[in-house]
Amino acid sequence: MVYGNDNVDLAEGLFNFFLPQHCVVCFRYVSSSSGSPLCEHCLSRISFLRTPFCVRCGRPVAGGNILFCRRCRSFSFHFDEARAVTLYETPIRECIHALKYQGVLSFAPFFVNLLAEYMEDHPFLRDVDYILPVPLHPKRLKERGFNQTLLLARGLSARFGIPLLEKAVVRWKHTVPQVGLSLRERRKNVQNAFRIIRPTPFQGSRVLVIDDVLTSRATVDALSKILKEAGCATVRVLAIASGK
Template structure:
């Protein structure tokens, strides 16, 4: 072994020890891009066509319920899939880089979309401060930050807040979810979004109940319009 090869392998070993290349989607030990996904997972992401189609199944969740200008999710989500694993790693395993990474991918899709107009402000769906303290972050804020990196639009995460801790919604139906989250959001500054186009951001679109209730609160601020993006949509 030459000295340069020796040092190279030493550096590789060192980097590997500091940054183990575990794919955050399939959890396999593979070479990963940007410390996130292996080549296989990156090339087989279940992408939606929402950014190319105006009347898509994300927007459908809100039709007849609330005025949402445009909606899109980046990925399809199924139970017991690798995407569920990815979202679990984002939400509960401290893998915050997943949020920023996919936020950036959402923004790239928005830039190419004929239907998405750049918003004035990005608002993540808040979680209760107690939950955020335990988790260390709000996963929707991470996604919003990734979008902001690319579009250079500010994230405002201190006006719409979650004032009641509503607990898990997973076992509830849509109407129960709406009931459960109604009045759980609060606006701290009514003038903050007046006349502005808000992009509301969440991690997963399941029934749309949380986004609907949050958007209802935001409408009391008289924004010019509200658009919605999420990292994934359940099907």
């Protein structure tokens, strides 16, 4: 079942009806009215990604005086800045899995809140013309039934009144999952994966790309490349979590 624009609220409503009453990680009881996939204890264990991190790609770096990570010192991504709110570790990893692979759509507002709070604290992420979710290939969309980054982007668009670009870019190359691939293979895998079908809005614009997890950043980099080629002035990326 593919949730289109109009019936996703209904889908969320149905999933809410089955909102888990237990913490995704430790199975302690969680009041459904809290809207949280985590109990208080597990909420307190979230590893927020704080400084020092690479000012370009947002990856944690070891020393306090280092501006760029080792990769960004020798390689230039096409996006201007990428940031992630947390590290991709327990308990956030389990919450993302529940949303993405078990289809617990009722967790989406929890992530929208995490991302929105980060955007409140970092105004440059709100200073954009459009919000763009990382598109899924139609085949994967059919398998999964929804695009989790679209749910997040839609929530943020509504929260901040920033227009959502939902159908301007498509993922036309069906790529194998990036897990287990080397950096070079990941780059090759997502090369030319995206195609712009509505180029008009991009000329001179500032775009915020929303993703769930950043690992090698190869996917958001491939997307940023075509956005820059279409005339985007600035491409920023915000994700829930980053690998180390």
